Amino acid sequence: MAAPVVSVRDLEVTFVGAGRPVPAVRGVSFEVAPGEVLGIVGESGSGKSVTSLALTGLLGPSARVSGQITLAGIDVTTADAETLRQMRGRDVGMVFQDPATTLNPVFPVGRQITEGQIAHGTLRREDAATRAEALLREVDVPDPGARITQFPHQFSGGMRQRAVIAMAMAGNPRLIIADEPTTALDVTVQAQVLSVLARRQRESGAAVILITHDLGVIAEVADRVAVMYAGRIVETGPVAEIFRSPRHPYTAALLRSLPRIDDDPERLTAIPGQPPHPGRLTPGCSFRPRCPVGHGRAICETEPPDRDGVACHFPGEAVAAPPAARPHAASTNTASPLLEVTDLRVEFPIRTGLLRRQTGSVRAVAGVSLSVRPGETLGLVGESGCGKTTTGRAIMGLIRPTAGSIRFEGREIAGLPRGAMRRLRRDMQYVFQDPYSSLNPIRTAGEIVAEPLRIHGLHAEMGGDAYVAGLFDRVGLPRAMMSRFPREFSGGQRQRIGIARALALQPKLLILDEPVAALDVSIQAQIVNLLKDLQRELGLAYIFIAHDLAVVHHISDRVAVMYLGRIVEESDKATLYARPLHPYTRSLLSAVPVPDPAARGGGRRIILEGDIPSPARPPSGCAFHPRCFRASPLCASTAPEFADHATVPSRMACHHPMEVAQ
Amino acid sequence: MNPTLRRLLAHRGALLGIAYIMLLAFTAAFAHLILPTDPLAQDLANTLDPPSPEHWFGTDELGRDLMTRAIYGARTSLVTALGAVAIAGAIGVPIGLVAGFFGGWRDAILMRIVDVLLALPGILFAMALIAVLGRSQAASLVAVGITGIPAFARITRAQVLSLRQRDFVTAVEAMGGSSAYTMFTTVLPNAWSPILVQVVILSSVAILLEAALSFLGVGIPPPTPSWGDMLRTGKGFLYEAPYYAVLPGLVLTLTILSLDTLGRTLARLIEDRQSAEDDA
Numbered sequence: 024m025a026a027p028v029v030s031v032r033d034l035e036v037t038f039v040g041a042g043r044p045v046p047a048v049r050g051v052s053f054e055v056a057p058g059e060v061l062g063i064v065g066e067s068g069s070g071k072s073v074t075s076l077a078l079t080g081l082l083g084p085s086a087r088v089s090g091q092i093t094l095a096g097i098d099v100t101t102a103d104a105e106t107l108r109q110m111r112g113r114d115v116g117m118v119f120q121d122p123a124t125t126l127n128p129v130f131p132v133g134r135q136i137t138e139g140q141i142a143h144g145t146l147r148r149e150d151a152a153t154r155a156e157a158l159l160r161e162v163d164v165p166d167p168g169a170r171i172t173q174f175p176h177q178f179s180g181g182m183r184q185r186a187v188i189a190m191a192m193a194g195n196p197r198l199i200i201a202d203e204p205t206t207a208l209d210v211t212v213q214a215q216v217l218s219v220l221a222r223r224q225r226e227s228g229a230a231v232i233l234i235t236h237d238l239g240v241i242a243e244v245a246d247r248v249a250v251m252y253a254g255r256i257v258e259t260g261p262v263a264e265i266f267r268s269p270r271h272p273y274t275a276a277l278l279r280s281l282p283r284i285d286d287d288p289e290r291l292t293a294i295p296g297q298p299p300h301p302g303r304l305t306p307g308c309s310f311r312p313r314c315p316v317g318h319g320r321a322i323c324e325t326e327p328p329d330r331d332g333v334a335c336h337f338p339g340e341a342v343a344a345p346p347a348a349r350p351h352a353a354s355t356n357t358a359s360p361l362l363e364v365t366d367l368r369v370e371f372p373i374r375t376g377l378l379r380r381q382t383g384s385v386r387a388v389a390g391v392s393l394s395v396r397p398g399e400t401l402g403l404v405g406e407s408g409c410g411k412t413t414t415g416r417a418i419m420g421l422i423r424p425t426a427g428s429i430r431f432e433g434r435e436i437a438g439l440p441r442g443a444m445r446r447l448r449r450d451m452q453y454v455f456q457d458p459y460s461s462l463n464p465i466r467t468a469g470e471i472v473a474e475p476l477r478i479h480g481l482h483a484e485m486g487g488d489a490y491v492a493g494l495f496d497r498v499g500l501p502r503a504m505m506s507r508f509p510r511e512f513s514g515g516q517r518q519r520i521g522i523a524r525a526l527a528l529q530p531k532l533l534i535l536d537e538p539v540a541a542l543d544v545s546i547q548a549q550i551v552n553l554l555k556d557l558q559r560e561l562g563l564a565y566i567f568i569a570h571d572l573a574v575v576h577h578i579s580d581r582v583a584v585m586y587l588g589r590i591v592e593e594s595d596k597a598t599l600y601a602r603p604l605h606p607y608t609r610s611l612l613s614a615v616p617v618p619d620p621a622a623r624g625g626g627r628r629i630i631l632e633g634d635i636p637s638p639a640r641p642p643s644g645c646a647f648h649p650r651c652f653r654a655s656p657l658c659a660s661t662a663p664e665f666a667d668h669a670t671v672p673s674r675m676a677c678h679h680p681m682e683v684a685q
Numbered sequence: 686m687n688p689t690l691r692r693l694l695a696h697r698g699a700l701l702g703i704a705y706i707m708l709l710a711f712t713a714a715f716a717h718l719i720l721p722t723d724p725l726a727q728d729l730a731n732t733l734d735p736p737s738p739e740h741w742f743g744t745d746e747l748g749r750d751l752m753t754r755a756i757y758g759a760r761t762s763l764v765t766a767l768g769a770v771a772i773a774g775a776i777g778v779p780i781g782l783v784a785g786f787f788g789g790w791r792d793a794i795l796m797r798i799v800d801v802l803l804a805l806p807g808i809l810f811a812m813a814l815i816a817v818l819g820r821s822q823a824a825s826l827v828a829v830g831i832t833g834i835p836a837f838a839r840i841t842r843a844q845v846l847s848l849r850q851r852d853f854v855t856a857v858e859a860m861g862g863s864s865a866y867t868m869f870t871t872v873l874p875n876a877w878s879p880i881l882v883q884v885v886i887l888s889s890v891a892i893l894l895e896a897a898l899s900f901l902g903v904g905i906p907p908p909t910p911s912w913g914d915m916l917r918t919g920k921g922f923l924y925e926a927p928y929y930a931v932l933p934g935l936v937l938t939l940t941i942l943s944l945d946t947l948g949r950t951l952a953r954l955i956e957d958r959q960s961a962e963d964d965a
Contacts, residue, residue, distance in 0.1 A: 419859055441863075448861035461852035465874055475860040524856070 062245030116191030122183035133171025239616030402579030458517035469505030594673035772830030777837025785845030889944035
């Protein structure tokens with residue numbers, strides 16, 4: 024093996040601030056060889072990003088770094104600022120999570136891409152434009168000659184991230200550090216960016232450190248994996264081996280807790296508890312409080328495990344045995360619908376000029392019809408801007424629909440006056456995506472959960488504080504936490520408070536808007552299981568809005584796929600995932616990174632061209648036709664009807680549906 | 686103890702500011718118990734005396750003790766500041782709350798009124814108002830208060846607009862909460878921190894404006910002691926009694942400095958806390 028590009032020995036990073044020192048990284052060692060892709064996977068607070076910042080010497084003055092980092096022959100921990108500055112851009116390129124903030128909004132993209140090389144003196148100013156154009160071409164940006172003079176706001180999200188990759192690659196670095204490079208992107212765009220990153224890596228022979236929380240992305244592109252937990256690498260090895268036979272209980276549990284589109288267990292195996300705060304670690308093994316293997320064994324409580332490859336006293340005891348897929352009985356729910364939405368439209372006016380005249384409109388929702396029966400879950404899935412959240416909010420009455428009908432228990436509710444809507448709110452509740460912004464920061468958890476009761480004057484009638492305490496039990500929160508404020512809770516716990524609040528009025532329908540998108544993988548499974556339990560116990564109906572096809576697959580009975588304000592396909596879960604009819608559904612499903620390295624490649628992936636168009640200027644005819652691989656001239660002129668398919672029990676809107684294998 | 690308050694007290698400048706303002710408020714409130722002298726007691730035998738053991742900062746043209754007058758002057762200043770801030774807040778905050786919460790025509794009408802108020806030069810407006818109402822403490826208090834309305838209205842409106850976008854406000858709507866309920870129990874209690882900063886900053890502006898009005902001779906009528914009035918009279922005796930204006934000038938400067946440091950530190954702490962919350 025060639026000499027490693029980067030080698031890290033016993034790296035420790037401790038943040039000293041106002042309070043106690045916080046050990047973020049506690050003894051991490053790894054190497055990356057030229058041409059190798061090392062995936063570092065971990066949940067928030069595991070120290071993965073801090074490790075990457077330490078590699079490039081970008082940690083702030085409050086960080087105390089010890090150990091040895093050798094990057095391209097430079098000892099990073101002892102080098103002076105000038106050496107480090109030279110190193111960055113020449114030897115290391117960096118791709119950060121959010122392309123919107125990585126690029127400077129006031130300079131043309133082309134100039135930013137070559138800025139580093141000019142500063143390092145490896146490129147002459149007069150050659151910069153040609154070089155920038157070549158770099159953009161290499162990352163598949165269409166029409167790079169015109170693009171180099173454009174500004175970041177003229178680029179779409181996926182295009183920006185490609186420009187950032189071009190920028191990171193500009194100096195032909197030997198190492199590229201990509202920190203959650205596709206987390207901010209939609210799944211079809213993520214597939215494009217990952218393939219560009221992988222191709223550029225092969226072409227340039229650079230080593231890559233890919234940091235992510237997404238095991239699917241790791242399985243897709245990494246050669247080797249390092250799993251981080253509480254500031255340590257708990258397990259490392261070749262990607263195929265780790266996914267096939269994880270030896271550390273954390274890795275095994277993490278793999279089991281993932282919802283997958285290729286498997287359908289009744290329940291997810293959640294990891295109990297939550298990732299530890301780096302400042303409050305237990306002695307011995309940090310994973311012990313959540314570990315299924317070590318419980319009660321003395322050595323786990325006293326000795327921090329320290330072995331090569333696997334940081335566990337009993338490696339190999341926990342085996343990832345994904346429960347066998349069971350054929351699900353098709354949904355037999357034939358009760359009359361609880362909610363029926365017909366041809367719902369929501370348009371937002373675009374006003375311009377001094378007099379704020381309406382010059383156009385954004386068609387956020389352009390004719391959506393759906394129905395939900397009591398006790399069932401309808402998954403509403405789509406990429407950003409497809410109108411799924413607007414649909415949910417319009418049903419909830421938070422946004423006034425422009426047209427269409429919404430019937431709840433047979434009663435028309437679209438455009439109801441405030442007072443009538445207020446009574447209806449008892450039967451229909453909403454759970455928000457961001458548990459950090461959806462709870463009033465100055466109220467205690469108990470007050471927050473009791474608030475809907477107080478608003479409706481039912482607090483005493485429902486049983487007062489005892490009833491609220493019962494809600495805390497129901498969502499799995501200790502009653503003692505009722506007097507705490509939201510900031511004292513973790514993300515998963517806050518989401519539980521949000522759910523308890525939504526349950527307070529004993530609704531029949533919950534609209535769940537990306538309820539697990541902001542949570543760590545191990546916490547996601549807990550919340551998904553909680554939602555399933557609540558549904559079974561209380562007979563709730565859910566509209567589950569999400570972009571994550573795997574989560575939707577796990578929780579839904581029926582799934583509707585949205586694209587640019589319309590539902591393009593709807594069916595029961597098994598049919599939709601097994602026999603997608605609409606080309607968009609088909610490519611969406613193929614773009615999802617599956618946490619199984621064996622499934623990598625295989626030609627199954629359809630990578631969509633281009634980006635999602637703006638709903639202010641939707642394409643003519645079928646909105647999907649500019650990106651569709653089956654489009655014909657008919658698609659550009661006539662919008663397809665949303666109708667039943669001849670042989671498959673699905674409804675879809677396409678002139679040229681995928682052939683059905685009989 | 687509230688963590689923001691604790692961090693405020695850990696800041697040396699802010700701590701000194703708070704200590705000074707508290708001392709000033711205390712001496713002003715209990716001046717009649719602490720000081721042996723009457724601010725209005727004339728002693729025509731000892732006019733324009735230089736500093737002496739009896740009169741630490743000398744006497745004025747009517748033989749009144751300058752230190753006593755400066756301390757009683759703090760009463761005038763602080764009462765004016767409190768009253769003016771109360772008036773500005775009581776009118777400005779509800780304007781901003783309604784404008785920001787409902788938007789639309791209510792916002793357009795209310796904020797245009799505020800813009801008009803903002804366009805008037807404060808001191809000219811105050812002088813015009815005093816010309817109508819006559820010179821009195823109440824008149825300067827009202828005049829200074831009205832000039833403070835736009836600041837409160839705008840800051841409250843900005844805060845309400847950003848809170849309106851937060852999910853927990855939408856959540857109350859989704860629960861079926863009325864507009865009044867949402868506004869008063871959810872939005873307003875979350876909007877107080879920048880308003881508090883404004884209270885401190887506006888107090889300093891009010892004190893300065895009151896002093897300016899008195900200095901121009903349209904503020905609080907003599908013989909009530911006032912820093913601005915003392916500075917104006919002292920100006921006339923700059924050669925005979927250069928120490929005349931020292932004390933009122935010093936306390937006025939220190940007061941403004943203290944309030945501004947306090948306001949700035951508060952604003953920064955609140956900003957820090959907000960960004961810490963956003964990061965969380």
